Amino acid sequence: MKNRKLYMQIYDYYKNLIESGKLPEGSKLPSIRRCSNERNVSKTTVEQGYMCLCDDGYILPKSQSGYYVSKRGNAMKKAEIKNENKQEKSHILYDFASAGVDAESFNMDIWRRYVKSALRQTEKLLFYGEPQGEYDLRKEIANYARETRNCVCTEENIVIGAGVQTLLNILCPLLKGKKTVCFDDLSYRQGTAIFTDYGFRVTDNREKSNIIYTSPSYSTRWGDIMSVKDRFDLTEHARITGKLIIEDDYGSEFRYFNRPTPSLQGLDGGENIVYLGTFSKLLLPSIRISFMILPQSLINEYNKKKHLYNQTVSKADQIALCSYIRDGHLNAQIRKSRKLYMQKSKILTDLLVENFGKNVEILKTNSPLYVRCKFNINLSTEDLCRMAENQGILLIPANSRKDFPEIAFSVASVGIESLENAVKTLKNVVRNS
């Protein structure tokens, strides 16, 4: 974070030179090394500054040669297009609707160390990985899923892939004879799209389907969970009717309790349930490692076909994650994030009460990632969200009433230090409504 200013200084410096015409089209910028020496900053910082200039069309890289000032017209046009795209997002100061993670919660240094160590295992990296995922990593994931999610599994049931969609691409062709899938949440387009691509009928009617796709740990956008009774009923329904449940365990990691509600897969014994888990929320969204646990019948089908599918996660990342979990860092990371989110939720709750007094009622959530409340004001939820967005605050609408609006806040992406200003801005929004 602290480098931001440095690379933005480089960005601003050259941007000004280019916009003022002092650096005309075709001029070469100093090499990254030279600029780094001259300014006594790291090469990475210079590169970041140059990348931003590239992004905004001011300069162009030439292969093996360096960076050159682009056509001014081109540059301006690019910049305009970029700005247009960014417009909606760039004025957002406080994103309480984010699916990102908190920069402070992830210890990048530790992860970097593990990737570095993995990249030293040159011999292993010379060959294609196992299609199903590295054996050692599958073992660690099986332990993890058994311990934290009560899953019934061994390394033999686990398939690793670069994201949930990649795993669905492997799963869909295995589901013979089952052609209608019910999504509890049809707005999860990234899930429905894959099934549609494979010719499945997608519905929200459980009765008329033979596959049920559900996220019991994320049944609302503010992390409500399916009750244990509903979980039992669902697995019972599936067992009696012979349906397959696909349990997308998104959002299960951050609960107020150390042991979250057990997974459907664990409740049911793993027989007719496919479990999907991901590490994107725990590590970084940009690290693409997910896994699925297949029941025995589907593992048999998978084993017949697995030589046809290449593994999609780089082996180095798999080796790194394996040691990272084995050495206890994943669990430590979960504890650390949970603590941070609890702290932020507490602060946000206090600020809401302090600023809105009896006009606010704090509602229960299952996850420390979210704060939810009802405002005792005469405004629709939709209007409140729109007005807040105009002032740079993104909120999650938690009902669709015309008065007494209910709002959820994700505390993932807003820093502790910004919470106070965010709530004060929101107070002004309400006052001026």
Added chain:
Amino acid sequence: MKNRKLYMQIYDYYKNLIESGKLPEGSKLPSIRRCSNERNVSKTTVEQGYMCLCDDGYILPKSQSGYYVSKRGNAMKKAEIKNENKQEKSHILYDFASAGVDAESFNMDIWRRYVKSALRQTEKLLFYGEPQGEYDLRKEIANYARETRNCVCTEENIVIGAGVQTLLNILCPLLKGKKTVCFDDLSYRQGTAIFTDYGFRVTDNREKSNIIYTSPSYSTRWGDIMSVKDRFDLTEHARITGKLIIEDDYGSEFRYFNRPTPSLQGLDGGENIVYLGTFSKLLLPSIRISFMILPQSLINEYNKKKHLYNQTVSKADQIALCSYIRDGHLNAQIRKSRKLYMQKSKILTDLLVENFGKNVEILKTNSPLYVRCKFNINLSTEDLCRMAENQGILLIPANSRKDFPEIAFSVASVGIESLENAVKTLKNVVRNS
């Protein structure tokens, strides 16, 4: 490479202790740190040794606790199963049929440096990447494809994914109304499987198809290329009939000439051709980064749907590859590999002539990765390959005759220092036939 002995020493040491019963079930092994200190070797070396012990079932990791000797019965059973699986491969001394790469040709240090630098860009890594792939990387890939493969493209045409199959998972649903695909090589099951999964009919009859999947740079297993005339004929045929060509440019990188035969995509102008390229051969097979170039009509379809598909390549790898290409390392790597493969092919050719004299006839290949020859002996190609395999030599059969067997050798995975022994072993095989 030089660490192999060290970690195998650790492996052997504990294996012996466990097999002899000196370390009974449930005993805890020293921590990686302690073992590393005691033996004065790196922690990575210890970890590799322990991993091998895990792999073979001698020890089991317990989360956050350490490594324990497993049930002996379990251990032995595991070991047997493993051995059974490895049996076929483990006796192979000289793999001339490999699709791997040469350990010596890839400078891991440089790649490691770029990944490290990418992992320092924490702010970028906090968010999900662009579904299509990072803009900067797409720009570098567009340059690369234009310069080395004559492709007609910009960054807007390029989609990045974790392997060719992942890209086909995005492509297949875009191909509306085209439902029969012709594979020049039906034995490429990893390609045909994806199309079959999406309900396409797969055939080897070009006339009866509306999509043609072809690898013009790899029309045989020893890297024969499609002639320029055939390339023109094919693109012409596709244009007249309105067919779509999918050009899988596998194996185009290593040619005797600096500029290999232009891609179909380049010849045709990019209108009705999808181009697939991969970096697995250039970097390491375990680094999963591929790309496709879509023609304008398909890019329009893709843009409508791209928000539905998450990117599958970790952002750090994308950032690393972008800088790696930009700084000229990819081109340097290609030159270096080509030089190494030419040297190895030359040595192998000389050894064959030296050892087999007038009983061998060296045949032309297009790629320095391969040596091909005809043996003037009374043996079928099949028998020669089988007998060679029994002596630890894997060969590529290059015809199916009953005498005058033709053989291709991939020099990728066999080290220079092993070539002489390999050819001498082969000479004995032929002598004893």
